Amino acid sequence: MENNNILSVQEIVKEYPGVKALDKVSLDFRKGEIHALMGENGAGKSTLIKVIAGAIQPDSGAVYMDGKKVDAMDTKISKDLGIAIIYQELMMVPALSVSENVFLGSAVRKGVMIERKEMERRSRKIFEDLGIKIDVRKPVGKLTVAYQQMVEIARALSKDARVLIMDEPSAALTEEEVQTMLQLVLKLKEAGVTIIYVSHRLDEVFQITDRISVLRDGQYITTLNTKDTDKTELIHYMVGRDLNETFPARNSRIGEVGLEIRNFSGNGVKDISLSVRHGEILGLGGLVGAGRTELAQLIYGLRKPEAGELYLDGKQTAIRSPKQAVRCGMGLIPEDRKQLGLLLDFDLQENISLPSLPRISRGIMISKRQEGKMAQEQQTALNIKTPTMKQKAKNLSGGNQQKVVLAKWLGANCEYLIFDEPTRGIDVGAKQEIYKLLNQLAEEGKCILMISSEMEELIGVSDRIIVLCEGRKTGELSKDEFSQDRILSLASGT
Amino acid sequence: MKGIALKIGKSSKLPIILLLIGIIIFFTVLSPAFLSLDNFLNVFRQISMIGIAGIGMICVMLTGGIDLSISAQVTLVNIVCAFMMVNMGMHPVPASLAAILITTLLGTFNGILVAYGKLIPLIATLCMQNMLKGLSYIISKGQPIFGFPESFKVLGQGYVGAVPIPVIVLIIVAVLGAFFLNKTYIGRYFYCIGGNEEATNLSGVNTTKVKVLAYSVCGFFSGLAGIVWLSRVNSGQPTTGNGFEFDVISGIVLGGVSILGGEGDVLGAILGVIVIGLLNNGLTLLNVGEYYQLLVKGVVLLLAIGMDSFKRNFKKN
Numbered sequence: 001m002e003n004n005n006i007l008s009v010q011e012i013v014k015e016y017p018g019v020k021a022l023d024k025v026s027l028d029f030r031k032g033e034i035h036a037l038m039g040e041n042g043a044g045k046s047t048l049i050k051v052i053a054g055a056i057q058p059d060s061g062a063v064y065m066d067g068k069k070v071d072a073m074d075t076k077i078s079k080d081l082g083i084a085i086i087y088q089e090l091m092m093v094p095a096l097s098v099s100e101n102v103f104l105g106s107a108v109r110k111g112v113m114i115e116r117k118e119m120e121r122r123s124r125k126i127f128e129d130l131g132i133k134i135d136v137r138k139p140v141g142k143l144t145v146a147y148q149q150m151v152e153i154a155r156a157l158s159k160d161a162r163v164l165i166m167d168e169p170s171a172a173l174t175e176e177e178v179q180t181m182l183q184l185v186l187k188l189k190e191a192g193v194t195i196i197y198v199s200h201r202l203d204e205v206f207q208i209t210d211r212i213s214v215l216r217d218g219q220y221i222t223t224l225n226t227k228d229t230d231k232t233e234l235i236h237y238m239v240g241r242d243l244n245e246t247f248p249a250r251n252s253r254i255g256e257v258g259l260e261i262r263n264f265s266g267n268g269v270k271d272i273s274l275s276v277r278h279g280e281i282l283g284l285g286g287l288v289g290a291g292r293t294e295l296a297q298l299i300y301g302l303r304k305p306e307a308g309e310l311y312l313d314g315k316q317t318a319i320r321s322p323k324q325a326v327r328c329g330m331g332l333i334p335e336d337r338k339q340l341g342l343l344l345d346f347d348l349q350e351n352i353s354l355p356s357l358p359r360i361s362r363g364i365m366i367s368k369r370q371e372g373k374m375a376q377e378q379q380t381a382l383n384i385k386t387p388t389m390k391q392k393a394k395n396l397s398g399g400n401q402q403k404v405v406l407a408k409w410l411g412a413n414c415e416y417l418i419f420d421e422p423t424r425g426i427d428v429g430a431k432q433e434i435y436k437l438l439n440q441l442a443e444e445g446k447c448i449l450m451i452s453s454e455m456e457e458l459i460g461v462s463d464r465i466i467v468l469c470e471g472r473k474t475g476e477l478s479k480d481e482f483s484q485d486r487i488l489s490l491a492s493g494t
Numbered sequence: 495m496k497g498i499a500l501k502i503g504k505s506s507k508l509p510i511i512l513l514l515i516g517i518i519i520f521f522t523v524l525s526p527a528f529l530s531l532d533n534f535l536n537v538f539r540q541i542s543m544i545g546i547a548g549i550g551m552i553c554v555m556l557t558g559g560i561d562l563s564i565s566a567q568v569t570l571v572n573i574v575c576a577f578m579m580v581n582m583g584m585h586p587v588p589a590s591l592a593a594i595l596i597t598t599l600l601g602t603f604n605g606i607l608v609a610y611g612k613l614i615p616l617i618a619t620l621c622m623q624n625m626l627k628g629l630s631y632i633i634s635k636g637q638p639i640f641g642f643p644e645s646f647k648v649l650g651q652g653y654v655g656a657v658p659i660p661v662i663v664l665i666i667v668a669v670l671g672a673f674f675l676n677k678t679y680i681g682r683y684f685y686c687i688g689g690n691e692e693a694t695n696l697s698g699v700n701t702t703k704v705k706v707l708a709y710s711v712c713g714f715f716s717g718l719a720g721i722v723w724l725s726r727v728n729s730g731q732p733t734t735g736n737g738f739e740f741d742v743i744s745g746i747v748l749g750g751v752s753i754l755g756g757e758g759d760v761l762g763a764i765l766g767v768i769v770i771g772l773l774n775n776g777l778t779l780l781n782v783g784e785y786y787q788l789l790v791k792g793v794v795l796l797l798a799i800g801m802d803s804f805k806r807n808f809k810k811n
Contacts, residue, residue: 302696326698340696343689345756354686354697357679364678408697 005067006031006194007052007083007163012061014047014218021047022058023218029163034185034195036205036226039215039238040455040488045198048215049165052196053085054078084156085165088172090148094141099123101140102155126154129191130184146177153184157193164188165196170204171289182208200287202231202492214238232485239455239484247460248432250439252279254463256313258447259330259416261299264308268294269471272308276416276447281438283462284451286491291471292451293335296418299449300332301325312416326355328416331409335420335451337398341405344394348386349375351393351404355412378407382437399430406437417441419450423457435461455484469493509801510749510765517769521776528779535658539726541745541771542660543568543719547738548746548763549671550601550715553708555746556675556684558691558755559608559615561709564716564742566626567597568735571720573630576639576730579646586646594717600626601713605706623739630732640729650725660722667715672760684708688755737788744795745770753802770794 007029014022022044029035037045050056052063054073063070065081092101099116100107102123108115123136132150140148149169156164166185170178185195185208199205205212206226214221214237221237255278264272269291276282284292297303299310301319310317312328319325322332334340343351353360353371360370375389382403386396393404402422409417422438423431438461442448452458458465465477467490475490521528547564554561575593578584584592600622607618652659675681683704686694695701724730749766751758773794777787 300696321700322696323698323700332696334696339690340693343686343693343756346686346689350682350686354694354699357682361679364680366677366679366682412698 004030006065008064008067009048009052010062010064012048012051012058012063014044014051014056014058020218022051022061024061025215025218025220026061027213027220027223029194029196030211032189032192032194033210034189034197034208036209036212037196037198037215038200038205038212038234039221040453042217042453043215043238044218045215046167047218049085049167049196049198052078052163053083053165055085079159082160082162083165084159084161084163086149086152086156086167086169088168090145090152092140092148092151095139097137097139098134098143098151099136101151102126102136102158104155106159122158123154126157130154130157130187132184144177145172146174146181149173149181150184153188157188161193163194163196165198167198168200168289169197170199170201178204200492202234205234206231231489235485235488239488247457248436248439250281250442252439252443252445254279255445257311258313259299259449260311262309262311264295264298264305264310266306266308267291267298267303269298269468272468272473274449274466274473274476276449278445278447279442280463281442281448281450281461283458283465284449284468285453285455285458285465285487286468288453290468290491292468293420294471295468296332296420296449296451299325300330300418326412326414329414330416330418331355331412331414333402333405333409333417333419333422335424337401337405337425338394342393342401345392347390347392348379348384348396348404349389352378352389352407352411355408359412374411375407378411381410382407383433397430399426399433402426402430402434403437406434410441414446416447417449419448419452421451421453423452423454455487458487459484467491506750507762507765510762510769513748514765514769514772517772517776521772521779525776525779528776533775533779535656535661537768537771537775538661538664539658540775541767542658542664543723543726544738544741544745544770545664545764545767546667546722547716547719547742548767549667549760550712551742552671552675552746552751552758552760552763553684554615554712555743555751555753556688556755556758557705557708558688559705559708560619560743560753561601561604561712561716562616562619562739563600563604563622563626564712564719565735565738565740566623566630567600567713567716568720568723568738569630569732570600570626571597571717572724572727572730572734573634573639573732575721575724576642577633579642580639580730586643590721593721594714597717597720598710598714601716602706602710604713605709608709609702609705627732634730634732636732638729638731642728646725647728648725650722650727660726663718663722667718668760668764675760680704680707685756688752688757690756740791740795741770741774742767744791744798747795747802748798750802752806753799754806766798 005028008027010026012022012025025048039045051058054075054077063073070077093104099120103119108118120136127134134147140151169181173181182204189195197209209226211223212226212234213223216238257275258278260275262273272295274282286292298305301321301324310319317328319328338344349371352375356374357366360367360374379389384403384407385400393401396404423434426434438448450461459482463479465482465487466473467475467487469491470493474493477486527533551561551564571593574596575589578589578592579586604619604622607613608615649659654662675684683699687701687704691701723734745767746763747753748769749762749764751763777790
């Protein structure tokens with residue numbers, strides 16, 4: 001058996017501040033197999049494949065190729081060893097032709113001259129072997145995503161890849177294109193290439209893989225032979241754990257519908273209706289790329305919906321910009337706190353007062369007294385830990401930064417709050433505080449829409465959960481229907 | 495005294511103040527004519543135009559933009575205002591106001607190109623610069639326009655006591671600018687957009703409109719600088735203002751206004767402009783030729799931008 005392994009990872013540990021992304025993960029990949037890597041968002045799949053590709057260095061542990069330990073793995077070494085990776089975001093130059101992209105970075109040359117004819121001939125051969133009809137002179141930017149992906153695969157093959165890692169290759173494809181892609185993957189397997197297939201989609205995984213390995217919370221759980229298992233068992237392994245975090249109890253009275261959307265479409269989502277009552281936390285579940293953030297952007301006026309109506313406390317309201325959203329009492333706590341939530345080089349006071357500036361100004365003159373008072377009040381209310389509110393936002397911990405973002409909206413007296421991954425990248429202690437704040441806000445009668453990819457959080461915090469899959473609403477669960485298995489199967493569209 | 499020294503030591507103004515002192519010592523040693531009240535008043539009168547236009551440029555640069563067309567706006571103001579007074583017989587006051595209105599609108603147009611059209615500020619305003627230069631040549635047919643009413647001279651050539659009027663204009667404009675940027679929420683928006691445009695937009699600020707406003711303000715102040723210039727030279731020339739944007743940008747970047755936006759203030763910018771003024775004056779006193787001056791100025795801007803970038807990287811690590 002041993003010699004059958006082309007690639008192994010042993011005891012890989014990778015720690016980020018506050019999270020163990022990989023905790024002593026050991027895994028073997030056999031020659032010529034299609035090996036699925038599965039797990040929830042944040043299970044450590046991406047980190048693991050980046051370690052294998054040499055894009056990040058593990059804190060400890062090693063990668064073995066052909067039974068030999070690879071020292072100081074980096075992207076160059078992994079490439080030389082025949083490991084190729086196709087990321088979710090394709091890496092191509094849209095203006096260059098298919099053949100030029102296939103040979104990107106390793107153009108066929110004679111001296112300083114590029115041998116265009118030769119490159120075209122060779123890439124034509126690769127595509128022929130794969131059974132793909134494609135014009136190798138066409139600029140890649142003119143191709144559909146599915147074909148662009150094939151160009152990536154061809155590029156990997158042009159470098160004699162022996163191990164091909166595919167990260168969510170089906171995410172951007174239509175159903176038909178997925179089938180073509182899967183056929184292609186099977187063909188590669190026949191040609192002797194080992195494929196590591198990262199995907200959330202159970203159907204595909206069962207259709208083509210030989211073995212499935214499951215990661216959860218950075219730990220290796222198990223490896224299954226695909227033909228000996230089924231979806232139920234797999235889902236169980238992926239989520240199967242007891243809730244190990246406690247969520248503080250909430251005592252809120254759920255009132256009238258506050259925020260409601262009907263038949264919202266556009267920005268990658270289709271025909272979504274939902275309503276949030278005062279005092280209620282509505283959870284929005286789904287996989288990465290299901291369209292949850294996109295839906296939030298529509299509601300918040302950042303993107304224009306193609307169709308649909310929005311009602312605030314029963315009144316139809318058109319929101320065309322974040323400015324209008326804020327004026328109507330909405331607040332967005334975005335997923336990417338540092339890029340979208342905060343002005344990192346500005347002090348806390350300036351961050352908190354930003355949405356409220358016109359209100360705390362006399363004419364156009366900011367009342368510094370009121371600005372300071374507002375910041376002080378929020379610091380006390382949210383227990384923001386900082387020596388002074390003149391501290392720059394970038395100097396705070398993740399949890400405290402999140403509180404500052406929240407403080408912006410509480411200072412602006414927002415009624416409708418959209419949280420996008422409220423506890424992403426926050427340590428456990430601060431998470432508890434954020435949960436308490438969420439409860440407090442619900443108890444005050446605010447309408448809260450919470451996007452979360454953390455299953456426990458979604459179940460522990462929400463009063464109701466709506467699940468999206470590929471831009472559509474696939475289910476709505478009331479509190480007594482909550483279960484990780486249910487949510488995951490709705491989220492993966494099965 | 496100790497308190498002030500401490501405050502300066504802590505503030506970000508220290509480098510520019512040291513530079514200022516260094517330059518003064520350097521030129522004092524080399525040129526006996528440099529260190530005198532007369533010469534300094536002269537320098538201040540010369541920099542008043544740079545300073546006035548600089549106040550507008552700060553607004554644009556705080557938002558992360560730049561306006562290269564201000565030099566050509568100055569040229570256009572010179573030609574248009576001169577044309578209106580001489581060829582159309584207009585009174586200096588309405589002629590000046592009309593000219594300033596024109597540059598304000600041109601600034602607004604720059605802003606629309608940048609904010610709504612999403613054009614790169616550097617390129618959009620460079621095109622504008624060439625268009626306006628061309629327009630100035632067309633209107634003036636390449637010839638100077640002169641023969642203004644006597645009253646027009648006051649703004650550029652008059653004195654209140656020993657202080658030249660342009661300097662007084664600069665002081666008023668600087669105080670207003672500092673007030674606007676520090677105390678009003680629109681000024682704060684300028685800073686915020688440069689700090690993080692996306693986050694500012696998500697906080698409910700119409701960043702597009704605010705950016706347009708920044709360019710309008712910039713247009714207004716280059717118009718004002720242009721009128722002061724015209725009044726001082728007393729002749730509208732199609733070559734006026736060539737390279738002016740360079741002095742303005744060098745000055746305020748030297749004074750700590752960041753090329754990437756979000757950082758800087760009026761006091762620093764004025765200090766930076768004074769450095770540029772002293773440099774221009776000192777080099778002229780030392781009989782350094784115009785060609786060499788250009789070379790020196792290029793190096794100065796490069797150093798200023800280098801310092802800005804260095805500061806940023808230093809902070810990051």
